[in-house]
Amino acid sequence: MAVPAPARKGHAAAIHLIAFAVAVAAPLLLLVGVLLYRSVTLESEQIRQRIGQVLEALIADVDRDMERRIAVLETLSTSPLLTAEDWPAFYVQAKESLRGRAYLIVIAADGRQVVNTYVSYGEAPKLTGDPATLQRMRESRRPVVSDLFTSLVAKQPVYNISIPVMRDNEVRYIMSLGLLPEELRALLQSQSLPADWTAAIWDGKGIVMARTHDQARLLGTAVPRHLTEMPPRQIVRTTNIGGTEALIEVGRGHWSDWTVMVSFPAALVDRQLRDSLLFWGATLLLVGGLVVGLAFLFGRTLTRPLAAATAAAGALGRGEPFTIRDSSIREINAVNDALRRARHDIDEGSAALRDSEEQLRTAAEAAQFGAHEYDVVHNRTRRSPQFLKILGAGAADATATFESGLDFVHPDDRDAVRRDKQRILQRAQDRYQLEYRICRRDGQVRWVMDRGQVIRDKAGAAQRVIGVVLDITDIKEAEQRQRLLFDELNHRVKNTLAIVQALALQTLQTRPQPDEFADAFSDRLGSLARAHSLLTEDSWRGASLQDIVASALSAFVDEDRSIDIGGDAVMVPAGATVTLSLMLHELATNAAKYGALSVAEGRLAVHWTAAETGAGTMVDLRWREDGGPPVSPPTNRSFGTRLLTSSAKQLGAELELDYAAPGLRCRLRFPVPRS
Amino acid sequence: MEMDLPLAGTRVFIVEDEALILDTLQDMLEGLGCNVVASALRVDEALAKLAALDFDVAVLDVNVAGHRIDPVADLLAERGMPFLFASGYGRGSLPAAHRGRVLLTKPYRQADLRAALRTVLPA
Numbered sequence: 026m027a028v029p030a031p032a033r034k035g036h037a038a039a040i041h042l043i044a045f046a047v048a049v050a051a052p053l054l055l056l057v058g059v060l061l062y063r064s065v066t067l068e069s070e071q072i073r074q075r076i077g078q079v080l081e082a083l084i085a086d087v088d089r090d091m092e093r094r095i096a097v098l099e100t101l102s103t104s105p106l107l108t109a110e111d112w113p114a115f116y117v118q119a120k121e122s123l124r125g126r127a128y129l130i131v132i133a134a135d136g137r138q139v140v141n142t143y144v145s146y147g148e149a150p151k152l153t154g155d156p157a158t159l160q161r162m163r164e165s166r167r168p169v170v171s172d173l174f175t176s177l178v179a180k181q182p183v184y185n186i187s188i189p190v191m192r193d194n195e196v197r198y199i200m201s202l203g204l205l206p207e208e209l210r211a212l213l214q215s216q217s218l219p220a221d222w223t224a225a226i227w228d229g230k231g232i233v234m235a236r237t238h239d240q241a242r243l244l245g246t247a248v249p250r251h252l253t254e255m256p257p258r259q260i261v262r263t264t265n266i267g268g269t270e271a272l273i274e275v276g277r278g279h280w281s282d283w284t285v286m287v288s289f290p291a292a293l294v295d296r297q298l299r300d301s302l303l304f305w306g307a308t309l310l311l312v313g314g315l316v317v318g319l320a321f322l323f324g325r326t327l328t329r330p331l332a333a334a335t336a337a338a339g340a341l342g343r344g345e346p347f348t349i350r351d352s353s354i355r356e357i358n359a360v361n362d363a364l365r366r367a368r369h370d371i372d373e374g375s376a377a378l379r380d381s382e383e384q385l386r387t388a389a390e391a392a393q394f395g396a397h398e399y400d401v402v403h404n405r406t407r408r409s410p411q412f413l414k415i416l417g418a419g420a421a422d423a424t425a426t427f428e429s430g431l432d433f434v435h436p437d438d439r440d441a442v443r444r445d446k447q448r449i450l451q452r453a454q455d456r457y458q459l460e461y462r463i464c465r466r467d468g469q470v471r472w473v474m475d476r477g478q479v480i481r482d483k484a485g486a487a488q489r490v491i492g493v494v495l496d497i498t499d500i501k502e503a504e505q506r507q508r509l510l511f512d513e514l515n516h517r518v519k520n521t522l523a524i525v526q527a528l529a530l531q532t533l534q535t536r537p538q539p540d541e542f543a544d545a546f547s548d549r550l551g552s553l554a555r556a557h558s559l560l561t562e563d564s565w566r567g568a569s570l571q572d573i574v575a576s577a578l579s580a581f582v583d584e585d586r587s588i589d590i591g592g593d594a595v596m597v598p599a600g601a602t603v604t605l606s607l608m609l610h611e612l613a614t615n616a617a618k619y620g621a622l623s624v625a626e627g628r629l630a631v632h633w634t635a636a637e638t639g640a641g642t643m644v645d646l647r648w649r650e651d652g653g654p655p656v657s658p659p660t661n662r663s664f665g666t667r668l669l670t671s672s673a674k675q676l677g678a679e680l681e682l683d684y685a686a687p688g689l690r691c692r693l694r695f696p697v698p699r700s
Numbered sequence: 701m702e703m704d705l706p707l708a709g710t711r712v713f714i715v716e717d718e719a720l721i722l723d724t725l726q727d728m729l730e731g732l733g734c735n736v737v738a739s740a741l742r743v744d745e746a747l748a749k750l751a752a753l754d755f756d757v758a759v760l761d762v763n764v765a766g767h768r769i770d771p772v773a774d775l776l777a778e779r780g781m782p783f784l785f786a787s788g789y790g791r792g793s794l795p796a797a798h799r800g801r802v803l804l805t806k807p808y809r810q811a812d813l814r815a816a817l818r819t820v821l822p823a
Contacts, residue, residue, distance in 0.1 A: 348713065512789060516763065519806045526807035527724035534727070604719065638757065641794025671719035675741050
C-alpha cells in the first residue's frame with residue numbers, strides 16, 4: 026500500500042493569521058496615513074495663511090507709521106513760522122515738537138538746505154543728501170518715501186519721508202523727516218514673531234533696510250535678485266537672504282515702493298512632513314511587527330497542539346505509544362480526545378486480539394492442529410507452520426494450488442480425496458470432515474483428519490475454505506491396536522478354553538474316577554491359573570523364569586521343605602510361560618507322588634543357565650531330585666510324560682529324562698527368541 | 701467311540717501350535733478312526749512337512765505361534781487338498797482367500813470335528 030507523502034499543501038496557520046491581521050490593519054493604517062497627510066497639509070496651509078496675515082499686518086504697520094510721520098510733517102507745514110520763513114524760530118519749533126526721535130529737513134525747490142534739525146541751526150549742508158526725493162517730488166507733488174541713502178550730516182544710512190510745501194501752486198519747499206532704519210526694525214519686532222520667522226524690508230533698489238535678524242550685518246546690502254523679482258502676495262518656496270530654504274511672501278505698502286517680506290523656514294515644514302511620515306512609518310512597522318508577532322504567537326498556540334496531534338496520529342498509525350497534552354483550543358482537544366479514545370480502543374482491541382490469537386495459537390499448538398486456507402477464486406492454498414510440520418514440509422510448501430495440494434495425499438487415497446473436496450466445493454454443504462493418509466516428505470505415511478468450513482458468496486459459490494488438519498495416526502494406530510487387542514483377548518480366551526478342554530479330556534483318560542479326576546483336574550487348572558496370574562502382572566508380555574518356576578512349585582513347598590531354585594535372569598514369552606508352567610507342574614506332581622517330594626528327606630533343586638546365541642537365549646534348565654524312593658521309568662505313556670514330550674516339542678526344546686537311582690534328573694534346553 | 705464310521709482310515713495332517721490341544725485333537729481324531737500322519741507346531745515346519753506328505757485332510761490352526769496359516773492354506777488350496785480351520789478367532793480372522801472354508805471354533809466337541817471333516821471330505 027502506498028504511503029501518502031507528508032502534507033506540504035496549503036499555508037501555515039500563522040500565514041492565515043497574518044493575512045487576517047493585515048486585512049484588518051491595512052485599512053486602519055491607510056486611514057492613519059490619510060489623516061496624517063491631512064494634518065500635515067492643514068498645518069502647512071495654516072502656516073501659509075499665517076505668513077500672509079503677518080505680511081499684511083507688517084505692511085499695515087509700515088503704512089500707518091508713514092501716515093503718522095506725514096501727519097507730523099503736514100502739521101509742521103502749517104506753521105506760520107514757515108509761512109513767514111522765520112527759519113531760526115521754525116528750527117526751534119520743529120526741534121521741540123520732534124523731541125529727537127527724528128530730525129527735520131527743509132530744502133528749497135532748488136535743493137538748498139534751509140533747516141536741518143540734526144545739526145545746530147546754520148550748520149546745515151548747502152545741498153540735500155537725497156536729490157532723488159527732490160526729483161520725484163517735482164513730478165508727483167505728493168509725499169515721497171525715499172530709499173536708503175547715506176545722510177550727509179548723520180554719516181549713516183537713513184531714509185526720508187517727505188511732503189511738498191506748496192506756494193501758489195508751486196513746490197516751494199520740501200519738508201522731510203530723516204529716519205534711522207532702527208525705527209523700521211522696531212516696527213518689525215513689534216509683531217513679536219516667533220524666533221524662526223524672519224521679516225525684512227528692502228527699498229525700491231533692493232537694499233536691505235530692516236530685518237528682524239542680522240540687522241547690523243545685512244543693513245545696506247543688496248537683496249538677491251530672485252527675491253526682488255518675486256511676484257507680490259504669493260508664497261514661494263525659495264532661498265531667503267540668509268541662504269536657507271524658506272516659504273517667502275512679499276508685498277508693498279501704499280506710500281513707498283519698498284518691499285516687505287515674511288519668511289518661514291522650509292525646514293520646519295519639511296520636518297513636520299518628515300515627522301509625520303516617520304510617525305506613519307513607525308506606526309506601520311509597529312503594527313506590522315505586532316501583527317506578524319501576534320500571528321506567529323497565536324499561530325504557535327494553534328500549530329503546536331496541531332503538530333502534537335499530527336504526531337500522535339502518526340504514532341497511532343504506526344502502533345507506537347504517544348502522550349498528548351491538552352491545549353487551550355477546544356477543537357484540538359476534541360481531536361486529542363478522539364485520538365486517545367482511538368488508542369484506547371485499539372489497545373483494548375489489539376490486546377484482546379493478541380490474547381485471542383495467543384490462545385488460538387497455543388490451542389492449535391497444543392492440539393497440534395495445522396490450519397489451511399484455500400482461496401477458491403485464486404486457486405491458492407495457504408498452510409500454517411503447524412500444518413507444514415505435520416506434512417514434514419518446509420516453507421516452500423506454505424502455498425499450493427488445489428491440485429498440488431493433493432500431492433501430499435497418499436496415492437491410494439488421492440482420487441477419493443480429490444473427488445470429495447470437489448464435491449464439497451460444489452455442493453451447498455458448508456462443513457466437511459475427511460480422513461485420509463498423507464505421505465510426508467520424509468516418506469512416513471500418516472493418517473490425518475481434515476475438517477473445515479466452506480465460505481460462500483450470496484450466490485452460493487465457494488469463495489474460501491478454512492480448515493484444520495490433525496495428525497490422527499496415533500488414534501488410528503490405537504484403534505487398530507485396540508481391535509487387535511480385542512481379537513487377541515478373544516483368541517486367548519478361546520485358546521485358554523481349548524487348553525482347559527484339552528486338560529479335562531486328557532485328565533479324564535488317566536483318571537476316569539470322578540474323585541481322582543476332580544483332584545487332578547483342579548490341580549492342573551490351578552497351575553494354569555497361576556501361570557495366567559504371572560502373565561497378567563506384566564500385561565501378557567511374559568514372565569521371568571525365576572517366577573515361573575517358583576510359581577509352579579509354590580503348591581509343593583511347606584514349612585518342612587524348601588526347594589532350591591535359582592539361575593540366570595531370563596524373560597520367557599507368554600505362550601512359553603503357560604507351557605513351561607504346565608510342564609513344571611506335571612514334574613512336581615510326579616515328584617510328590619513317586620519322587621523326592623513324596624518323602625520328608627527328599628530334596629528338589631531346579632537350576633538353570635542362560636547363554637546368548639545368535640537368535641536369542643538358550644536356556645539350560647536342570648531338574649534334580651535326591652533322597653526320594655528309587656525311581657523307575659514309567660511303564661506306560663502317562664499323561665505327564667506325554668505332556669512333557671509334546672510341550673517340549675512346542676517349545677522347540679530338547680528334553681532328557683533320566684530315571685536315575687538317587688532321583689529323577691530332567692534336563693530341558695529351550696530357546697527364548699529375542700523379543 | 702463310534703468305530704463304524706466312514707472316517708476310518710482317513711489320513712489327517714494337523715497344524716497346531718499348542719501342544720496340549722494338538723494331543724487332544726489327535727486323540728479325538730484317533731477316536732474317530734482317523735490316522736494322524738503328521739503334525740506341525742509351526743508354519744515353516746508345516747510347509748516343510750507338506751512337501752512329501754500323503755494325507756486326506758488337514759486341520760489348520762489360524763494363528764500358529766505368531767504366524768498366520770495363509771501360506772499353508774494357499775498351498776493346500778493350490779493342490780486341491782481338503783482342509784478345515786480350527787481357531788479361537790472368528791471367521792473374520794480367516795485368510796481372505798479362504799473365508800468360505802469350514803471353521804471349527806475352539807473349543808469344539810468331537811462331534812463337531814466329525815461333522816466338519818465329513819463336510820470337507822469327498823463323499
